[in-house]
Amino acid sequence: MTRLSDAMKECGVLVENELDKLITVPNTPEKKVAEAMRYAVLGGGKRLRPFLLMEVAGLFNVTPAGALRAGAALEMVHCYSLIHDDLPCMDNDDMRRGKPSCHIAFGETTALLAGDALLTRAFDVLADEKTHSDPVVRCQLVTELARAAGFNGMIGGQQLDMMAADVDMDLVEITRLQQMKTGRLISYACEAGAIMGKAPYNERQILLAYAKDIGLAFQIADDILDVESSAEVMGKNVRKDVDASKATFVSFLGLDEAKKQARTLVEQAVSYLDIFDARADMLRDLARFVVERKS
């Protein structure tokens, strides 16, 4: 996995620098919001979504600089969702990526606005011609991100997650919840790369199938880590789902079966990539990383 971890590290540096360039702090009284935006997006995270986007874009020879901008925009949306999820009226989490949550560091008001501003900035970045020369492509990037992150995607999934402590969900419902809450944004990473590369329809569908499987495997692995790992390693509080008696893949399937399912999903995801040559090797490694990661 050295090959993958080197590549992810390299991508992480690029994403960090790009976000640093895209979110600047002016010397004006309202600058606290920009500082909170930077606090939330810089210096942490696996950058899984931008990495995925850039790897898929690479399959279709997309200009790396454009793919990096789209990846940074996607990471902004991911980070906005973390800020809002951590707020007291949501998961009420005081720790994220090994440091105080945004609202602990900046107060609720500024954190809420920083989340709003990151979501808004993401669309600004995507619609800019520096991201892609073809305006039809840029519109598609905007449309699909809005759908993945919106009511029928991430936001709907978040609502389901907030209801999960109070209602009994079966495995089908939990799977749907997770596919909306985390799956859709992971799928968007692959879709955006394919959109930018004007990938043929069948290849786009194959990449979406790959994304759907690794997204679900990622969430199952998260549930497993929530039981097996520690707050120090994860950089966020663990066992909150158990404490809230929320149904998870682990609580339904048991630890062993959950691990087996995650591995099966990953193997299926890798098999989808058979139509691509060695250029998809990193995506193959990434699929395996999703379940083998320790944090």
Added chain:
Amino acid sequence: MTRLSDAMKECGVLVENELDKLITVPNTPEKKVAEAMRYAVLGGGKRLRPFLLMEVAGLFNVTPAGALRAGAALEMVHCYSLIHDDLPCMDNDDMRRGKPSCHIAFGETTALLAGDALLTRAFDVLADEKTHSDPVVRCQLVTELARAAGFNGMIGGQQLDMMAADVDMDLVEITRLQQMKTGRLISYACEAGAIMGKAPYNERQILLAYAKDIGLAFQIADDILDVESSAEVMGKNVRKDVDASKATFVSFLGLDEAKKQARTLVEQAVSYLDIFDARADMLRDLARFVVERKS
């Protein structure tokens, strides 16, 4: 003003129907968010921004159906900002448009998510080819909305407003705050109409100057109404700024001077429209309405 009020009423019905079509409630467990979105956008408001957008678009013969979609998207962003502004960690307002605020009716969690979802949906609507056939125009609509609503616009203005109770602001600072918090979205209404109509540069600049003046006049009028009107007429709590000892145009200028300034701005705004013929009459009437309105 019958001509204007009839036109605004007619536009209001169109906007209401469009929003009704664009935000539907599925029969799924997370539907409460969609219900909250509809609660926040339907059945209220002057629809000032969509009206402005459609009137400007009309100057350049833009397809009304497309302008209506853009107007509805803009109204979604306006309503999202109201939901988030009313939250306990912001202005903590329990009344909006004559009914309980969104978080009072649906709870904080769902209200927060409904705001997020409205902002997200707006970009989805703008990027759709049903809004405009030219993808470059659609990208410009997205870019300019993101800038007007983002950190350098509405969100920055909101942060300043939250700071206003604790810091002494002078008239220049209050003007900047208001131009960011409410002015930028009103300017966007004019800009979006001009973008959709591919207006010549100078006409676009003139419309922006018009928008800037009526936006400021609108806010001064709001401060005046906050002092002179009642919660029943306004549909929201009044005199909150005075209670929070926030500086307003009225507290700085006094009631008479504030009224005079608002009228001066309106006459200036109207004079900008001299290059347009009678087709801009509604925009002229609207400028006057902004300061003469009773709620």
